[in-house]
Amino acid sequence: METEMIAPTVKAAPIASAMDAPMIDLRDVAKSFVLHTQGSVAIEVMRGATLQVRASECVALTGASGAGKSTLMRMIWGNYRVGAGSIRVAGVELRDADPRSVLALRRDRLGHVSQFLRVVPRVPAREVVAEPLLALGTPRDEAIERSEALLARLNIPPALWHLSPTTFSGGEQQRVNIARGFVHPFPVLLLDEPTASLDGANRATVLALIAEAKARGAAILGIFHDTAAREQVCDREVDVSAFTP
Amino acid sequence: MTAEAALSTPPADRQDAMPTPMPEVPLLQVRGLTRRYGARIGCADVGFDLWPGEVMGIVGESGSGKSTLLSCLAGHLTPDAGEVLWRGPDGTIRDVLAMAEPERRLLGRTDWAFVHQNPRDGLRMGVSAGGNVGERLMAVGARHYGRIRSTATDWLGRVEIDAARIDDAPRSFSGGMQQRLQIARNLVTHPRLVLMDEPTGGLDVSVQARLLDLLRGLVREMGLSAIVVTHDLAVVRLLAHRLMVMKDGRVVEAGLTDQVLDDPQHAYTQLLVSSVLQV
Ligand SMILES: Nc1ncnc2c1ncn2[C@@H]1O[C@H](COP(=O)(O)OP(=O)(O)OP(=O)(O)O)[C@@H](O)[C@H]1O
Ligand SMILES: Nc1ncnc2c1ncn2[C@@H]1O[C@H](COP(=O)(O)OP(=O)(O)OP(=O)(O)O)[C@@H](O)[C@H]1O
Ligand SMILES: [Mg+2]
Ligand SMILES: [Mg+2]
Numbered sequence: 219m220e221t222e223m224i225a226p227t228v229k230a231a232p233i234a235s236a237m238d239a240p241m242i243d244l245r246d247v248a249k250s251f252v253l254h255t256q257g258s259v260a261i262e263v264m265r266g267a268t269l270q271v272r273a274s275e276c277v278a279l280t281g282a283s284g285a286g287k288s289t290l291m292r293m294i295w296g297n298y299r300v301g302a303g304s305i306r307v308a309g310v311e312l313r314d315a316d317p318r319s320v321l322a323l324r325r326d327r328l329g330h331v332s333q334f335l336r337v338v339p340r341v342p343a344r345e346v347v348a349e350p351l352l353a354l355g356t357p358r359d360e361a362i363e364r365s366e367a368l369l370a371r372l373n374i375p376p377a378l379w380h381l382s383p384t385t386f387s388g389g390e391q392q393r394v395n396i397a398r399g400f401v402h403p404f405p406v407l408l409l410d411e412p413t414a415s416l417d418g419a420n421r422a423t424v425l426a427l428i429a430e431a432k433a434r435g436a437a438i439l440g441i442f443h444d445t446a447a448r449e450q451v452c453d454r455e456v457d458v459s460a461f462t463p
Numbered sequence: 464m465t466a467e468a469a470l471s472t473p474p475a476d477r478q479d480a481m482p483t484p485m486p487e488v489p490l491l492q493v494r495g496l497t498r499r500y501g502a503r504i505g506c507a508d509v510g511f512d513l514w515p516g517e518v519m520g521i522v523g524e525s526g527s528g529k530s531t532l533l534s535c536l537a538g539h540l541t542p543d544a545g546e547v548l549w550r551g552p553d554g555t556i557r558d559v560l561a562m563a564e565p566e567r568r569l570l571g572r573t574d575w576a577f578v579h580q581n582p583r584d585g586l587r588m589g590v591s592a593g594g595n596v597g598e599r600l601m602a603v604g605a606r607h608y609g610r611i612r613s614t615a616t617d618w619l620g621r622v623e624i625d626a627a628r629i630d631d632a633p634r635s636f637s638g639g640m641q642q643r644l645q646i647a648r649n650l651v652t653h654p655r656l657v658l659m660d661e662p663t664g665g666l667d668v669s670v671q672a673r674l675l676d677l678l679r680g681l682v683r684e685m686g687l688s689a690i691v692v693t694h695d696l697a698v699v700r701l702l703a704h705r706l707m708v709m710k711d712g713r714v715v716e717a718g719l720t721d722q723v724l725d726d727p728q729h730a731y732t733q734l735l736v737s738s739v740l741q742v
Contacts, residue, residue, distance in 0.1 A: 253733065255734055258730075296722060297721035297724075297725040297726065298722070298725060299726050299728070317704065317719040317722075318517075336700070337701075338701050339668065339672035340673055341676050353683060
């Protein structure tokens with residue numbers, strides 16, 4: 219980890235060139251749901267969604283409850299199908315993408331901190347956090363070391379590292395989730411309420427992690443109900459109500 | 464690691480740590496697989512590709528053809544039509560259905576493994592637990608008794624069977640222990656493809672979790688591929704990269720697991736997903 223840090227001068231050039239093309243690029247995206255169990259009518263929930271997020275930029279999605287913030291995030295993550303239009307993430311078109319390319323995207327370029335942690339029971343917290351690195355082929359010792367460093371930074375007591383997070387408190391689970399999202403320097407990050415249910419010190423740590431990710435060139439899209447947090451880390455806001463049909 | 468390094472190919476200094484690069488040919492290509500039982504459809508026109516390191520889940524109501532499909536793939540049942548193309552370790556692609564019986568049996572002992580719904584179908588009930596595991600090692604050429612026994616002991620430990628039970632016959636085991644033993648017997652030879660029919664069905668949640676973790680580790684570290692039939696959508700979400708939904712012998716929906724579960728398109732999948740509380 220620390221030993222792997224590369225001097226800022228080395229990484230400046232490639233990031234500047236990556237800044238030209240948006241890392242997240244939505245054009246005229248629409249989405250409707252057809253509920254076959256409820257009369258099969260198509261419910262249109264989004265139309266004309268267009269937005270771009272570039273490297274080193276953090277954009278917040280805003281809008282009233284039900285406006286479509288989560289729907290938009292899910293289409294970018296790929297667990298909701300793109301209804302119409304185009305979504306490109308790190309150059310990959312998600313509309314009608316085959317599962318394999320979405321999986322590859324999630325493995326090395328697209329990170330996600332979901333609102334709730336979902337893990338295999340009995341897997342220790344340190345393994346849960348190390349998993350994205352192991353999936354990339356990082357040697358086990360190094361992956362665990364980086365995982366533990368991040369858990370420590372997020373104030374998860376070492377006594378908990380070998381326990382499954384399924385029995386952790388809500389705030390502890392959320393921090394494990396955040397550690398897992400930040401353990402690999404994903405160039406694109408989706409954050410769903412990353413600071414909800416965190417106390418002052420932990421909230422500050424998460425905001426620092428976001429700022430560091432931006433500084434290394436990550437393109438970040440997030441939902442933050444925490445207004446102060448949003449103002450501190452986000453460069454601009456996109457109100458998704460504008461895309462409500 | 465820097466952001467731009469993660470953007471495209473791995474940097475040179477990390478290449479040796481990467482798993483072997485994914486070849487651009489699937490491990491398994493299934494086309495038009497059909498099996499009837501008289502006038503009744505077992506499975507019809509099933510097709511998919513499976514890539515190395517990929518886990519595919521199959522869900523569907525009882526009688527939808529999941530076991531029929533798996534048995535056809537494994538060669539336990541002869542399909543009426545279709546192809547099962549397998550890419551061997553040497554890179555050659557063969558139609559498994561066209562192989563001679565001895566060759567297919569060899570495949571079933573080496574590169575392929577089959578975990579039956581009922582452990583009695585996958586174990587030798589009169590042979591000791593250690594023997595059940597060791598037998599598979601011997602089938603692929605292991606000869607050193609001490610090493611076979613220590614590997615068997617190691618695998619019993621991985622599936623949480625007390626080493627003290629190594630000389631007991633599976634007859635004296637509980638159903639859950641038998642299932643764990645069957646899994647150890649199948650994975651000990653490091654197959655490249657594992658077919659599993661409801662592997663965690665009769666197991667308590669904590670043992671299920673242990674097996675899921677074990678499988679995920681093998682998938683990650685050895686590039687193991689698996690096809691897993693299950694009723695449990697929570698298991699599928701945690702284990703499978705891709706999901707196939709069957710109804711009346713046919714595939715009605717297939718795709719990325721979380722997309723099929725969170726944004727199901729077909730009426731039957733919507734029903735299936737909405738009938739469980741939260742997965
Ligand atoms: N899987 C789904 N099936 C049917 N309708 C859905 C589905 N997901 C979202 N919707 C609908 O899409 C609309 C937008 O919902 P979404 O969850 O995106 O809102 P949100 O802005 O995230 O709200 P909140 O702030 O409350 O989380 C809502 O009308 C919702 O009911
Ligand atoms: N040996 C057989 N003879 C006649 N019909 C059969 C035979 N085996 C299966 N079938 C029929 O084929 C269809 C598919 O059965 P299959 O066992 O593949 O379903 P399944 O999806 O595995 O169900 P389950 O979830 O209950 O295990 C069913 O209609 C079944 O009755
Ligand atoms: Mg939401
Ligand atoms: Mg069956």
